[in-house]
Amino acid sequence: MVQALVTLDENTNRILNTVKAKYMLKDKGKAIIFLVNKYIEAENDPEFRPEFIKRMQRISKEKTIYVGTMEDFDKRYNINEIRARLQAESGKKIGQIRASKSNAPFNHSKKIRRDHTESSSL
Numbered sequence: 001m002v003q004a005l006v007t008l009d010e011n012t013n014r015i016l017n018t019v020k021a022k023y024m025l026k027d028k029g030k031a032i033i034f035l036v037n038k039y040i041e042a043e044n045d046p047e048f049r050p051e052f053i054k055r056m057q058r059i060s061k062e063k064t065i066y067v068g069t070m071e072d073f074d075k076r077y078n079i080n081e082i083r084a085r086l087q088a089e090s091g092k093k094i095g096q097i098r099a100s101k102s103n104a105p106f107n108h109s110k111k112i113r114r115d116h117t118e119s120s121s122l
Helices: 009-022 028-042 050-060 072-076 078-088
Strands: none
Touching: 009 028, 072 078
8 A cells, every 4th residue: 555645735634534534434544545436436437337338339239331531531521611611711721630641640730849958868
């Protein structure tokens, strides 16, 4: 088990004491563990919730739509027309959604700069 020294404000300390007393826990560490477990139950990823599983099973039974290549997808959903309309409305040039002659899924307009002060042997 990991031990940690934590700094708590008065309100958090009062809440932990309340949880500790209400659920008859031995110490504040147990209260923290209890609250974390309650949070995990409340905010659990949707893949573990029964309603999510049922919804995905229902969706998996639906008829799928084959669109083929990305060019076929663009044609089917009029991506080029949408892109042109957005450019006209905003007055700004909108970057390509997809790289034109590349297998890369996106054409990023911003390049990530590396800090040259770091060693290149990392």
